[in-house]
Amino acid sequence: MSAPVRVLVCDDQALIRTGLSTIIDAQPDLAVAGECGDGRTAVELARRLRPDVVVMDVRMPVLDGIEATRLLAGAGGEHPVKVLVVTTFNLDEYVYEALRAGASGFLLKDAPPDRLLHGIRTVAMGSALLDPEVTRRLVGRYAARIRPAERGAQDIPLTPRELEVLRLIADGMSNSEIAAVLVISHETVKTFVSRILTKLDLRDRVQAVVYAYRHGLVT
Template identity: 65%
Template sequence: MTDQPIRVLVCDDQELVRTGYVTIFSAQPDMEVVGEAANGLEAVHEATRLRPDAVVMDIRMPLLDGIEATRRLAGPQAADPPKILVVTTFNVDAYVYEAFRAGASGFLLKDAPPAQLVNGVRTVTGGEALLAPAVTRALIGHFAERLRPGDPSRTAREDIVRTLTPRELEVLEHIAQGLSNAEIATALFITPETVKTYVSRILAKLDLRDRVQAVVLAYRIGLAGGAA
């Protein structure tokens, strides 16, 4: 970690929500709010101009929604993308999976307490992309039956099985279940530091940016339980 504050861009179409986020983040000694955006187009423009470390992104916004804004900022074609924390509600959870595919680094519910929101920004900027494991399990479980692998995905699965060691495959399966490093360590009787090493190796071998992409990949190829 450096001594530089985490530079945060707040994107939400509701002024009251933005004001609340700005107040919360500005009160943190390790954070600096560098800008605000009221719609997706503003979010892309301001993020490109200000180069924040983290973008707190709403999904439902006018002109350009949070999913497309995320894709433009953190998708495959993005250079040096910021970490994007999607903040959503369960009644729009159908969009969260697409946000992950677009390049989001994590998510929180809009009714999350301030401490969880602050920790969420710290978490994504620190590389621990998958947030709120219990909520993650529920959300991913909701989509599992929709992500049935076809023949190309089975080929991809075979490639991954050949690429990863048996232990790395175990860790990937646990990641896909929404488990944190500590929970994986307990399940596999290893230390959290060892889990962190395995996670880093998995991401490097599969050319994935973060744990969110690992979860999406695992479900798309039917590696995670319930998706086969």
């Protein structure tokens, strides 16, 4: 059997932190590598323990989750760590900054346990996790701030079909949803997504969403 996915849980509320750890440790394929209550400790522990995934709160003392994510998952990091950010609707102004900081995805704090576990496994495998509901809120609320007016689709080295897929990714659609909308197979969507990430030199779907916002592809 393969080794379990090692998870570092970072949340400043002890009750939430304990609850998350209990849920994670109950899974045979997951294990809690450590816990902490502030971003600075999260950075220190992650660099020492080398977890596979960090479940990161946003608002914390000493160092917030955005800056901690930037230090752990940003492009300049020596050993980038996969970070799954947890947020609430009244904190969704932080989601875009979390994605820019290098987070591999985000979930709502009131998401059911099975969605959290799915999120950890998804991020650990190197994929991105986007909560469609929060993504759509981001589109409506922050697109004008994110998007530089002087850039557009004409500057993007993608085919028309690839641009269409990128727009649907930015709308928070899964591969299955994209396949249904475009009436193509799931495998074909995966191929399009892989080409998009390669052509644009992007790490994952999260970076693809940010890219689409910045280039005015979301209306």
